Amino acid sequence: MQPSAPTYRWVCHKCEATNDAGKSLCAACGFPAVASAQQISPSAQDQESNEKFEGQLRLFLLFFPEIIPAAAFVLFSPYVAGSYFFAGYPSQGVLTLLLAAGGTTGFVLAAKKKQRYIAWVCVAAIVFGMFLISDSCPKSIF
Numbered sequence: 001m002q003p004s005a006p007t008y009r010w011v012c013h014k015c016e017a018t019n020d021a022g023k024s025l026c027a028a029c030g031f032p033a034v035a036s037a038q039q040i041s042p043s044a045q046d047q048e049s050n051e052k053f054e055g056q057l058r059l060f061l062l063f064f065p066e067i068i069p070a071a072a073f074v075l076f077s078p079y080v081a082g083s084y085f086f087a088g089y090p091s092q093g094v095l096t097l098l099l100a101a102g103g104t105t106g107f108v109l110a111a112k113k114k115q116r117y118i119a120w121v122c123v124a125a126i127v128f129g130m131f132l133i134s135d136s137c138p139k140s141i142f
């Protein structure tokens with residue numbers, strides 16, 4: 001008789017096949033008769049990453065829809081700043097770059113610390129600041 005083999009007929013944890021006493025591995029699938037919790041539930045880690053993904057999805061939904069103009073602003077901020085500089089409004093150009101860099105840094109730091117509401121404030125500040133800068137420009141360049 002092999003070690004860790006049951007002395008009774010047993011049902012496989014994995015495929016539920018019935019196995020004879022004295023067999024340490026399932027005849028149908030080769031799964032060990034005496035399996036650790038980790039082996040029986042190998043999906044524990046998958047579940048954890050699923051939960052992590054769901055958390056991120058919820059985090060994303062919290063920022064919806066503000067995150068869209070904020071992300072677009074950050075993405076195009078070099079172009080926007082360049083347009084301000086080109087149109088002769090360097091202070092609006094500098095403010096645009098500062099807002100994009102500061103808002104993004106704040107958002108990333110807050111998101112890392114799971115401070116959702118602070119992260120949301122950063123997103124909202126980017127959107128609000130974007131309008132303030134545009135408003136402070138004597139002439140609309142867009």
Ligand SMILES: [Zn+2]
Pocket residue numbers: 012013014015016017026027028029030031
């Ligand atoms: Zn089996």
